Amino acid sequence: MKTRRSIWLAMFLLVGVLLVFGASRSGGPLTQQDRIDAITLNLACPTCSGESIYVSRAPASESIRSEVARQVASGLRTDDEIVSYIEQRFGGQVLLVPRASGVDSLVWALPVAALIFSAFLLFTAFSKWRTNKPTSPTLEDEQIVAQALKNQAESESK
Amino acid sequence: MKIVSACVGVVVALLFLVLVVSEPDQDIVAKSPLLGQPAPSVASTTIDGEPFALERRKGSWVVLNFFNSTCVPCINEHDLLVEFAASELANANAAELYTIINDDSSDAVREFFTKNGGTWPKITDDNGTIAVAFGVARVPETWIIDPNGIVRLRITGELSAGLLTEQVNRLREEFVS
Numbered sequence: 656m657k658t659r660r661s662i663w664l665a666m667f668l669l670v671g672v673l674l675v676f677g678a679s680r681s682g683g684p685l686t687q688q689d690r691i692d693a694i695t696l697n698l699a700c701p702t703c704s705g706e707s708i709y710v711s712r713a714p715a716s717e718s719i720r721s722e723v724a725r726q727v728a729s730g731l732r733t734d735d736e737i738v739s740y741i742e743q744r745f746g747g748q749v750l751l752v753p754r755a756s757g758v759d760s761l762v763w764a765l766p767v768a769a770l771i772f773s774a775f776l777l778f779t780a781f782s783k784w785r786t787n788k789p790t791s792p793t794l795e796d797e798q799i800v801a802q803a804l805k806n807q808a809e810s811e812s813k
Numbered sequence: 814m815k816i817v818s819a820c821v822g823v824v825v826a827l828l829f830l831v832l833v834v835s836e837p838d839q840d841i842v843a844k845s846p847l848l849g850q851p852a853p854s855v856a857s858t859t860i861d862g863e864p865f866a867l868e869r870r871k872g873s874w875v876v877l878n879f880f881n882s883t884c885v886p887c888i889n890e891h892d893l894l895v896e897f898a899a900s901e902l903a904n905a906n907a908a909e910l911y912t913i914i915n916d917d918s919s920d921a922v923r924e925f926f927t928k929n930g931g932t933w934p935k936i937t938d939d940n941g942t943i944a945v946a947f948g949v950a951r952v953p954e955t956w957i958i959d960p961n962g963i964v965r966l967r968i969t970g971e972l973s974a975g976l977l978t979e980q981v982n983r984l985r986e987e988f989v990s
Contacts, residue, residue, distance in 0.1 A: 701950035714916040715950040718941020725942070743846050744948030 690727050694734050695720055698741055699751045707751055719745075843969040845948060852958045853946035859934045860919040865911070868962065874908035874981060875958040879949045880935075881917045882925040886971035887953045895930045897977045908957070908981050911936055913943050915952045957981060959988050 685693070692709060698719065700711035708716045708723070719741060726737045742749055753759040792800070847853070852875075856866040867875070878894060880887045894910065901907040910933040914922050922935050938944055947956060947967075955977065957966040965984050968976070 714941070715944070718916075718945050721940040722942060722945040725940070741945070744945060745950065746844075746846075746948070 687724075687727050690734060691720070691724050694723050694727070694737055697738065697751050698723075699749050701745050701749055843954075843967045845964070845967045847947065847964045848967065850964055852956075852962050852964050853943075855943045855946055857936050857938060857943060859936055860914070860923055861934075863934070865934065865936050867958070870909060870958075871962045872960050874906065874960060874985065876908050876910045876977070876981065877913050877947070877956045877958070878910065879913045879915050879944060879947075879952045879954040879956075880922070881915045881952045882921045883917070884952050888929075890953060890972040891929050891931065893972050893974060893977065897981075898931065898933055900978060901981075906985060909933075913938050915944055915949065916941065957984060959984065961988075963988075 695708040698708040700706045700708055700713050700716045701719075702713045702715045703711055706713075706716075708719050723737055723741070726732050726740070732740065738750070747753075747759065753762045755763055852867055854868055856864070856868075858864055876897075882888075898910050901910070912922070912931070912933065912935040914935055914937055919935075919937060926932075926935065936943070944950075947954070951969070953971060955966075955968040955972060956964060957980065959965050965988065966980055968980070
């Protein structure tokens, strides 16, 4: 039992370390086109539904893509600043990936909270089932069985 | 479990209450983070090749109308813009009207204005830089900028009769330069 718990713990630790490493790892230097693609993939077309600026061919998307390309080429703004520039003009709905701050952070926090809450409910329910499970017959149970057997024997003898 | 059900019930009831009680947004002024802020710095040329820089229009009320000659609401509101431009000529503190061409060719716009009237400057916006700077995704849109270069109003969609004159006059009284 102890060994199994240690293996699980080690696995969780390993997954945690890999997640942290993956999230913080730098992807290396990007070309201007890589930057334009990365930015436009995270921006929504303001006149169509569910399409990113990257794939959309709507005039508004073309304009935003040109502006992103122009700002990337100028080298004066970081990717986040360019996204903020577009967001300030078109509003938060232009972000395909909501920000992890303010009210928007609820988008990230609520599913995690719901998951934890559900896990807690499941754990509570399973624990209750386990504690309610009868381990051995009580004296009352034995009496009922004895009575039933006695009744059966009597009916058979008749 | 009963507590969870009660919580879900309360949340659903609150959502219904908000939906029933809230009133639809009937404000003619469209929202924009630019309202009350300095207008974006934009520079371009007119279809006649004259330079245009919005910053250099400080001192006058400026009306920017984002336009496309194939857009039906733009065509519908054009007569109202012609009327507005004519009425402003009589005003000592006249607003300057500019058309910002959105995803359209200069030739098509020139032909449209020759046919339908309107002698105010038409500004080219080849890569949509001006449209993006103002957050314009659909035309028509009309923006009003005060003599200090501050964005005061954004009207999305087709103008109704008298709306532009009424709003410009209201703003002129509210923000005396």
